[in-house]
Amino acid sequence: MKIEKTKITSYLNSSISVISREEPFFQSPFHSHPELELVYIKESYGKRIVGNSVAPFESGDMVFLGSDIPHVWLNDEMYYQDINNLKAKAIVVYFNKELFGPAFYEMKEAQKINALFNRGIRGLSISGKTNKQIAKKLEKLVHKKNFEIIIGLFEILSILSESTDLTFVNNEAYSPLNDQTKNDRLSDVFIYVQENYKEDISLVEIAKIANLTPTSFCRTFKLKAKKSFVEYLNEIRVEKACKFLIETDMGMSEVAYDCGFKTASNFNRIFKKLTGTTPKEYKKNTENY
Numbered sequence: 001m002k003i004e005k006t007k008i009t010s011y012l013n014s015s016i017s018v019i020s021r022e023e024p025f026f027q028s029p030f031h032s033h034p035e036l037e038l039v040y041i042k043e044s045y046g047k048r049i050v051g052n053s054v055a056p057f058e059s060g061d062m063v064f065l066g067s068d069i070p071h072v073w074l075n076d077e078m079y080y081q082d083i084n085n086l087k088a089k090a091i092v093v094y095f096n097k098e099l100f101g102p103a104f105y106e107m108k109e110a111q112k113i114n115a116l117f118n119r120g121i122r123g124l125s126i127s128g129k130t131n132k133q134i135a136k137k138l139e140k141l142v143h144k145k146n147f148e149i150i151i152g153l154f155e156i157l158s159i160l161s162e163s164t165d166l167t168f169v170n171n172e173a174y175s176p177l178n179d180q181t182k183n184d185r186l187s188d189v190f191i192y193v194q195e196n197y198k199e200d201i202s203l204v205e206i207a208k209i210a211n212l213t214p215t216s217f218c219r220t221f222k223l224k225a226k227k228s229f230v231e232y233l234n235e236i237r238v239e240k241a242c243k244f245l246i247e248t249d250m251g252m253s254e255v256a257y258d259c260g261f262k263t264a265s266n267f268n269r270i271f272k273k274l275t276g277t278t279p280k281e282y283k284k285n286t287e288n289y
Contacts, residue, residue, distance in 0.1 A: 016149055017094045020142045025079035026088045030072040030187060035094045036120060037065040038156070039073075040138050043089040046075040047194065050123040051170040052224055054190050056239070062131050063169065064160060066120030067097060072187075074194055078243060091138045095153060112161035123169030130165035186210060186224055197236050198260040203229070237261065238274045245283045252279050 030049065041061040048057045050071045057073060065071060079086050097117060105114050116124075126134060134156055141152040160166065192209050193201070206229060207217035221229045241259045244250050250258070256267035256279075271279050 015096045015099045016153060017092075018138075018141050018144075018149060019092045019094075021088070021090045021092060023088050024086070025075040026073040026090070028072060030070055032068045032070040033094075034067045035096050036067060036117060037071075038093040038134075038138075039063050039065070040091045040135055041073070041089075042091065043087055044075055044079065046073065046079070047190065048073045049187055049190060052172075053123065053169045054225065055169070060131065060135075062126040062134060064116075064120050064124040064126060064166070066117060066123070069121060069123055069170075071123075074191065076243060077194065077240065078247070091142060093138070093141070093153065093156075113157055116157065116161040119166070119168070122172065124160075124166045125169050126160070126163070126166055128165035130159060130163040133159060186221060189221070189229075193233060193236055197233065197240060198258055200260070200262075201233065233260075234270050235274060238271050241267070241271060241279065242275070242282065245279060252283075255279065 026044070026046075039062065041057055041059055043059050045056070045058040048055055048061070048063070048071070050063065050065065051069050073088075073090075075088055079088060100110075104110050137152065137156050137159075141149065141156070144152050189206060189210050192206070203214050203217070207214040210217050210220070212220060218229065221232070225232055227235075237259045241255050244255045244258065248255075252267075253264050256264050259267070261267035261270070268278055271277075271282070275282060277285070
């Protein structure tokens with residue numbers, strides 16, 4: 001999967017942009033841009049890819065991204081079926097680091113802001129009290145105009161620079177090569193699994209998607225994902241099964257088949273291993289979910 005390089009500020013003709021999004025599903029491609037970005041997911045769920053990291057996201061997810069780190073938010077399959085009223089809602093802030101000028105970063109008072117921007121190169125997940133505080137300010141920032149937007153942005157950056165509720169999304173900074181990297185190849189794999197999890201995916205087949213030999217693929221995948229491909233595939237299938245059990249009246253065998261499990265016994269065994277309960281018990285416990 002190629003990374004689409006963009007320049008948000010030139011496209012929107014503004015050095016700061018605050019956008020409230022509401023769409024059937026998030027439609028941006030896997031892309032990067034020089035602008036820094038703050039993303040607050042108001043509603044929806046799925047997987048997000050930020051640099052080398054692949055992680056689930058849900059309502060309330062908040063991430064701060066530094067310059068040129070590739071990213072994409074991929075909604076769960078349910079969002080693409082056009083059979084429900086699911087919405088993907090988010091508030092996104094884009095701003096160019098050069099907005100403040102070199103003299104700003106030389107100021108003693110700006111050291112923590114500068115450090116925040118440098119940490120953002122690895123992506124920062126925002127949780128706890130800071131998440132709730134920033135969410136409220138973003139809701140207000142959407143309705144501000146002119147210089148009030150700059151003041152609001154400064155307030156948010158000040159809070160983030162002082163917060164202890166920030167954790168790195170990636171263990172290291174993303175560093176692409178001139179040609180397609182192994183990380184990009186794995187992004188293709190993650191997207192392929194999201195779209196084909198119900199199919200019988202062989203190791204040979206998925207290795208071809210990554211343009212690697214099966215042996216190299218297994219080694220590369222485990223190094224980056226911290227788990228084997230089979231473990232990842234089972235997690236995705238069980239995650240989909242949980243959604244079906246909560247949101248539909250499908251029978252257990254039908255859920256198992258639609259999530260890629262060949263037998264009901266295999267479905268029950270893997271489901272219990274990953275969730276601590278059987279599909280039937282899970283369904284019963286979430287009847288009023």
